Amino acid sequence: MPGGEHASTPEVWKTGIGRVVATRHLGTGGGHVELRIVVRLPGAERAAVALMRWVIAAAYYLISRAPGAGAGASTQKRGRS
Numbered sequence: 001m002p003g004g005e006h007a008s009t010p011e012v013w014k015t016g017i018g019r020v021v022a023t024r025h026l027g028t029g030g031g032h033v034e035l036r037i038v039v040r041l042p043g044a045e046r047a048a049v050a051l052m053r054w055v056i057a058a059a060y061y062l063i064s065r066a067p068g069a070g071a072g073a074s075t076q077k078r079g080r081s
Contacts, residue, residue, distance in 0.1 A: 035059070 008024040018039040025032050039055055041048040063069060 035063075 005027040010023045013020045021036040
């Protein structure tokens with residue numbers, strides 16, 4: 001890994017609607033977790049976009065309020081509007 005980082009073995013949770021994969025990265029400056037959420041989307045475009053945005057918002061909401069997450073977390077929107 002770049003900069004002397006170490007990545008743990010990913011933890012995978014399989015669910016009825018998809019899966020969640022978390023990998024912990026440790027480095028000299030501390031660490032972080034990489035979280036990948038895989039959710040089946042409906043076929044209709046508007047419904048798929050709405051669910052995708054809901055998943056992003058829900059993940060952000062929960063993570064920003066987790067113990068030790070710190071105050072003042074910001075959002076950066078990327079991609080199409």
